[in-house]
Amino acid sequence: MHIFILQTILLILLVGTGITALAVKDLLASVVLFGAFSFFAVLLYLIMGAPDVAFTEAVIGVVSTVFFIAALNKLKRGCR
Template identity: 70%
Template sequence: MHVFIIETILLLLLIATGIFALTSKDLLASIILFGGFSYFAVLTYLIVGAADVAFTEAVVGVVSTIYLVTALNKLKRRCR
C-alpha cells in the first residue's frame, strides 16, 4: 500500500514537471524542468524495480541536459 502511495505521488510529480516544462516561458527553466522530469522518471523506475533502466535513464538525462543547454547557447533568444 505504501508503495502504491509513493508511486502515485511520483507519477503526479512526473506529470506536473512535464506540464511546467512544456508551458514555461524561459527556455533554460524549461530545460532544467526537463532534468527534473528525468529525475522523477528514475525514481519511478526504481520503485517498480528496474534498476538497469533507472541507471540508463539517469545517465541519458544528464547527457540530454548537456546537449540542450549547448544548443540553447547557440540560439539568439532565451524565451519563447
C-alpha cells in the same frame, strides 16, 4: 500500500513537471524542468524494479540536459 502512495506521489510530480516544462516561457527553465522530469522517471523506474533502465535514464538525462543547454547557448534566444 506504502509503495502505492509513493508511486502516486511520484507520478503526480512527473506529470506536473512535464506539463510545467511545456508551459513555461523561459527556455532555460524548461530545460531544467526537463531534467527534473527525467529524475522523477528514474525514481519511478527504481520503485517498479528496473534498476537497469533507471541507470540508463539517469545517465542519458544528464547528457541530454548538457546537449540542450549547449544548443541553447548557440541559439542566443532566451524565451520562445
